Amino acid sequence: MRRAAKEAGYALTVHGSLNRDIDLVAVPWTEFNVWSKEALLDALVGAVRAVTGRCGSSGGWASKPHGRFAHILMAWCGESTANLDLSVVPAQEEDRP
Structure with missing residues:
Protein backbone atom coordinates (compact mmCIF):
# COMPACT_ATOMS: atom_id res chain seq x y z
CA MET A 1 0.00 0.00 0.00
CA ARG A 2 2.82 2.40 0.77
CA ARG A 3 4.34 1.77 -2.64
CA ALA A 4 0.99 2.46 -4.35
CA ALA A 5 0.51 5.64 -2.30
CA LYS A 6 4.04 6.83 -3.09
CA LEU A 40 -5.41 6.89 -4.94
CA LEU A 41 -8.31 4.78 -3.64
CA ASP A 42 -8.23 2.61 -6.79
CA ALA A 43 -4.47 2.11 -6.43
CA LEU A 44 -4.77 1.14 -2.75
CA VAL A 45 -7.64 -1.29 -3.42
CA GLY A 46 -5.49 -2.87 -6.15
CA ALA A 47 -2.52 -3.18 -3.79
CA VAL A 48 -4.61 -4.90 -1.12
CA ARG A 49 -6.21 -7.21 -3.70
CA ALA A 50 -2.77 -8.23 -4.91
CA VAL A 51 -1.99 -9.55 -1.41
CA THR A 52 -5.33 -10.77 -0.05
CA GLY A 53 -7.12 -11.58 -3.30
CA ARG A 54 -10.17 -9.57 -2.35
CA CYS A 55 -10.75 -5.94 -1.37
CA GLY A 56 -13.56 -3.48 -1.95
CA SER A 57 -14.64 -0.04 -0.92
CA SER A 58 -17.84 0.78 0.90
CA GLY A 59 -20.04 3.82 0.43
CA GLY A 60 -18.82 7.16 -0.79
CA TRP A 61 -16.45 9.81 0.41
CA ALA A 62 -17.26 11.51 3.71
CA SER A 63 -16.08 15.02 4.56
CA LYS A 64 -13.95 15.29 7.69
CA PRO A 65 -12.47 18.20 9.67
CA HIS A 66 -9.69 20.30 8.12
CA GLY A 67 -10.69 19.41 4.57
CA ARG A 68 -9.94 15.69 4.81
CA PHE A 69 -12.02 13.05 3.03
CA ALA A 70 -12.62 9.54 4.36
CA HIS A 71 -13.52 6.26 2.70
CA ILE A 72 -13.86 2.70 4.04
CA LEU A 73 -12.13 -0.27 2.45
CA MET A 74 -12.83 -3.86 3.41
CA ALA A 75 -10.22 -6.56 2.88
CA TRP A 76 -10.88 -10.28 3.03
CA CYS A 77 -8.16 -12.73 3.97
CA GLY A 78 -9.60 -16.21 4.00
CA GLU A 79 -12.68 -16.02 6.21
CA SER A 80 -11.43 -13.00 8.14
CA THR A 81 -12.17 -9.41 7.23
CA ALA A 82 -10.46 -6.15 8.08
CA ASN A 83 -11.79 -2.61 7.81
CA LEU A 84 -9.35 -0.05 6.53
CA ASP A 85 -10.47 3.51 7.23
CA LEU A 86 -8.69 5.74 4.72
CA SER A 87 -8.44 9.47 5.38
CA VAL A 88 -7.02 11.63 2.57
CA VAL A 89 -5.68 15.15 2.95
CA PRO A 90 -6.42 16.84 -0.39
CA ALA A 91 -3.65 18.29 -2.49
CA GLN A 92 -3.68 22.01 -3.10
CA GLU A 93 -5.14 22.74 -6.52
CA GLU A 94 -1.96 24.38 -7.83
CA ASP A 95 -0.08 21.11 -7.15
CA ARG A 96 -2.20 19.22 -9.67
CA PRO A 97 -1.29 19.20 -13.36
Missing part, protein backbone atom coordinates in the same frame (compact mmCIF):
# COMPACT_ATOMS: atom_id res chain seq x y z
CA GLU A 7 3.45 6.30 -6.80
CA ALA A 8 0.31 8.44 -6.44
CA GLY A 9 2.29 11.22 -4.74
CA TYR A 10 1.18 10.50 -1.17
CA ALA A 11 2.80 9.43 2.08
CA LEU A 12 0.71 6.79 3.86
CA THR A 13 0.76 6.32 7.61
CA VAL A 14 -1.12 4.27 10.19
CA HIS A 15 -3.00 6.18 12.88
CA GLY A 16 -4.97 5.02 15.89
CA SER A 17 -5.03 2.05 18.23
CA LEU A 18 -5.55 -0.75 15.64
CA ASN A 19 -8.03 -2.36 18.07
CA ARG A 20 -11.10 -2.35 15.85
CA ASP A 21 -9.83 -1.34 12.43
CA ILE A 22 -6.81 0.11 10.67
CA ASP A 23 -6.88 3.88 10.28
CA LEU A 24 -4.76 5.09 7.37
CA VAL A 25 -3.90 8.70 6.58
CA ALA A 26 -2.68 9.70 3.12
CA VAL A 27 -0.93 13.07 2.86
CA PRO A 28 0.22 14.66 -0.42
CA TRP A 29 3.99 14.37 -0.40
CA THR A 30 5.30 15.34 -3.81
CA GLU A 31 5.38 18.83 -5.23
CA PHE A 32 3.62 17.95 -8.48
CA ASN A 33 1.54 15.18 -10.05
CA VAL A 34 -0.45 14.21 -6.96
CA TRP A 35 -3.27 11.87 -8.02
CA SER A 36 -6.91 12.51 -7.17
CA LYS A 37 -8.32 10.82 -4.07
CA GLU A 38 -10.34 8.53 -6.34
CA ALA A 39 -7.24 7.40 -8.25
